[in-house]
Amino acid sequence: MMKKYVCQYTIIRFLPYVETGEFANIGILMAAINQPYFGFEVIPSKHHGRITNFFDQLNKDTFRETVKVLRDELERVKDNIDFQTPNTSNYQDVAKMIFENIVANKETIVRYSDPRVLITNDPAKELDKLYKRYVERDFATKPHNDQVLEKGIREILQLNHLNKQFKQAKVGDKRFEVRFPFVKRMDGEPLKIIKPLHLRDKEPTKIREHGGTWWQKFVQLQDLNLLPEKVLVPYVGPLANDDSYDACESIIEKIRGLDIEVVQTSEESRILEFAAE
Template sequence: MNKYACQYAIVRFLPYLETGEFANVGIVMFCPDARLFEFRLLRHIRRITSFFEELDAGIYRRAANDFKQELKRIHNWLDPKQENRINADLARHLFAELTRPREAMMRFDTVRVVLADDPVQKFDELFGHYVERNFATKAYQEQLLEKNVRRILTDAKLDKQYRPETLGDAATYHTRLPFVHRKNGRAVKAIKPLHLAHEDPAQIYDHGWAWLGKVEKLRALKLLPDRILFPVQRPTENDGRRFEMFQEITQKIAANDVVVIPDQQTQKIIEFAQD
């Protein structure tokens, strides 16, 4: 069976440019040899409004509808059943132009390539993986935690003092922290919400260990803020293997001069941010 080289890109919805928060809401795929162009956008508006709580659902509907009309026009030009379909070279150029970086609420992630026996089946798999599953992933959970911390800081009128920053040296090591406070040009405090409530106990330990490593590396480079807070989402149960792994890794993190608290302790987050 022939394998087709297919290009695809994830569609992201980014309503607030200043925060950088986004949700994966669609997939586009182009397989030149198969003369195939497919696209699909998320239909479940509730998923978007539950993530962007203050967002008017109509904003997403309008943005998605306008974007869909653009994708339909591209689809018509590439459809092999159309008498006036464009040639392969122009089709490649058109897809490249469609997916170029843009400053808009609906935008594309980097174009990727995948080999597929059945491009349509692969398209369904990609949509399920990057869009449907996106709302249950660790990254999504941490975005929700970050939103909660941002709301806490905003309510306490501290949000102007904290900005997302990438700390480190681009030539050696760097990592992004969502809330960094600078004083006299120095990063003195940082807050990083952490999701440690995975179903797999090993993932709890591994994710915590990864962030402990980031802390140690930034400290070795003398780039770690003086004080750092990890509000953590923990397993619901107080015993069992998940809780054991949670306790073990959070104790190791705390032993490295990181303040670790439950993510629901709003007052302690405010006190840390104010102090």
Template structure:
């Protein structure tokens, strides 16, 4: 049975002067009277964003709103047949207020699995489930496409699959010279928050390059434009360096950081093009 649900995203906004906030949870009311909420259990996301904030301020505000949600859950359960009362109470809960805890404008969704949709909303708005490595690399590809366009280079490239009939690898930017791949460019996201995730994704590309190299189907120049980890975490940087070292062991494979200037990236791209194409 489908239920119509209203939901709102819980936001922590300690400094109204700047308008900056962090999504920390979600609340949802279904038309059958079920009230659900989910709040980020740790303070890490908040303290990483608001570096000067005393973490006790956030914890106290979070605990207070969580207690309020617990009371409301009991209230909604006790009045689950009174639709108009439930709707007005939910509307009052999320109305604009001058506190550190704010709510987004409400949204609506139909579902036959209320707990699952609460988790999906939480994953999307709090955990940024959409921002996985595939999403990040699509962003990097768009950025590189724009850079190639303004540098009058994009017309030379096209998406191509390199390899054999049994094994192909997609490269978004490939230059062909007399039918052979002269250069292949792959934006690669290695900014994951855990060393194991950097290594897993990096190792997957090392394995692809190894297989193409063994079959003699690598482009003459293979350029990875990589997004490295943020900050100075030594474990993340070590994992990143390990992947870069493994990739550059193959002949014709180069790695350049996307943090280089646009001019430097274009220079690296041109360096791998056939002389007749400069």
């Protein structure tokens, strides 16, 4: 009978602006604790467009160099483990120790999530599945879901002849700025913001990550007196009996705690009232 692998894994995160807490998932690192296995998968540096779209002010060369250094370092570590302890009884002990040392590093723009554990017959296959789930989907679905809501809001505004008042624009200054889909300006200054937020996911962690990112953006703008008083966040959340409901409610309360108005996207009358005020 094939012995199963008990593996620890961590999500590798790119966090270029420590002060905002924003990050993007860029890879997976995995090590078995009962059999020899140490592996990783990192996003190709040529995919810098995804990252620079996510972080408005980021220089693509910063990301490219970060990924190159990360990949080279993990390759070096893996080669050392394979060379020094090939098929020996302490391979997993060495791999586990190195894995834990890597994850403990909190001093760079590359960070690691708290380790998680899984049991599998094929760690390499599981690594690939985790990469597709946390890295590829992170860029494929999160912006897409918000954009679907933005399209709906745009149609509502157009039907009521309010769309010309709101334009996609950056809010902030050289210290910190954020791009929003709907900004109304007066005399060049932002007067109102509408930011739709998709908070429906079967995984509470995904909701907290996505919602928390936007909460942090609001906090930073507010702390710098760059956020207008009139901000509306129409959102879609999970059903009340879903496991992820509490995660959504937590994010909503944090945003409301900033004196930002939050409504469900179904409340079209309030959205129009806000836009027309």
